[in-house]
Amino acid sequence: xxxxxxxxxxxxxxxxxxxxxxxxxxxxxxxxxxxxxxxxxxxxxxxxxxxxxxxxxxxxxxxxxxxxxxxxxxxxxxxxxxxxxxxxxxxxxxxxxxxxxxxxx
Amino acid sequence: xxxxxxxxxxxxxxxxxxxxxxxxxxxxxxxxxxxxxxxxxxxxxxxxxxxxxxxxxxxxxxxxxxxxxxxxxxxxxxxxxxxxxxxxxxxxxxxxxxxxxxxxxxxxxxxxxxxxxxxxxxxxxxxxxxxxxxxxxxxxxxxxxxxxxxxxxxxxxxxxxxxxxxxxxxxxxxxxxxxxxxxxxxxxxxxxxx
Numbered sequence: 001x002x003x004x005x006x007x008x009x010x011x012x013x014x015x016x017x018x019x020x021x022x023x024x025x026x027x028x029x030x031x032x033x034x035x036x037x038x039x040x041x042x043x044x045x046x047x048x049x050x051x052x053x054x055x056x057x058x059x060x061x062x063x064x065x066x067x068x069x070x071x072x073x074x075x076x077x078x079x080x081x082x083x084x085x086x087x088x089x090x091x092x093x094x095x096x097x098x099x100x101x102x103x104x105x
Numbered sequence: 106x107x108x109x110x111x112x113x114x115x116x117x118x119x120x121x122x123x124x125x126x127x128x129x130x131x132x133x134x135x136x137x138x139x140x141x142x143x144x145x146x147x148x149x150x151x152x153x154x155x156x157x158x159x160x161x162x163x164x165x166x167x168x169x170x171x172x173x174x175x176x177x178x179x180x181x182x183x184x185x186x187x188x189x190x191x192x193x194x195x196x197x198x199x200x201x202x203x204x205x206x207x208x209x210x211x212x213x214x215x216x217x218x219x220x221x222x223x224x225x226x227x228x229x230x231x232x233x234x235x236x237x238x239x240x241x242x243x244x245x246x247x248x249x250x251x252x253x254x255x256x257x258x259x260x261x262x263x264x265x266x267x268x269x270x271x272x273x274x275x276x277x278x279x280x281x282x283x284x285x286x287x288x289x290x291x292x293x294x295x296x297x298x299x
Contacts, residue, residue, distance in 0.1 A: 006273055007117070039106045046108040057288075070214055074146070077285060 047088035109279045116273035121280035125268045129241035130260045137173045138232035141240040144180035146242040156265035161193040164238045165264035179219045217298045224254040240265035242286040249299030
């Protein structure tokens with residue numbers, strides 16, 4: 001039962017915001033596209049996270065083998081990296097959304 | 106879409122628990138020549154991290170059970186210059202472990218370096234059979250690394266974290282640990298450290 005608290009909260013607040021949004025003129029028909037866009041952004045965030053980790057691993061190995069310095073792999077073991085990857089994805093998606101408008105210039 | 110499905114599956118199903126259980130090494134806590142407690146970091150104020158403290162305490166428990174006459178603490182210096190190994194030594198001394206039974210490895214920063222340093226320290230004393238203390242996931246990489254340098258490691262998992270977590274965030278953290286350790290094992294295999 002305890003495990004349902006988090007998803008139940010998300011469902012509840014989503015329903016409340018959906019109800020408020022439709023009353024204020026937002027279209028329910030546009031919701032699936034919005035969810036799909038959110039899923040796409042999540043996928044882009046995972047891609048950025050994988051890229052960040054791969055580049056970090058190469059940097060650590062390079063520093064150890066070429067520069068004979070030391071950096072721990074555990075430096076990348078930080079939840080903030082996932083948040084920053086999400087930020088990268090949000091910016092990237094917003095940038096992509098700007099593309100058609102910019103290309104007409 | 107796939108990323109969301111995998112994240113939800115990891116957060117709301119026992120998938121991470123099953124993966125961790127499959128990767129972990131079972132304990133084999135038997136009589137040995139020495140106990141080797143691997144490092145896990147310290148904070149800038151020289152406080153041991155939670156996992157470092159858990160490993161140290163498990164090492165002390167094994168020592169108190171009389172499973173080995175000596176205990177080796179590893180751990181490199183923090184920003185203050187005091188090593189994690191030294192902080193653990195002070196803790197052990199406060200719990201009555203005699204100084205003559207404690208050995209320190211203060212220079213090693215990786216599992217591979219810990220294995221090499223422990224081997225250099227113990228083998229000249231005729232000690233080969235060791236109780237290796239770290240978490241159960243790390244043991245799967247650490248035990249072969251220690252065997253590679255001529256020691257006979259007996260797994261003594263310290264339970265740095267639970268495999269029975271059931272909150273979504275805890276499960277994601279567990280999956281993160283599993284994936285990180287899997288990557289590290291791959292690296293050790295390619296590098297020839299195990």
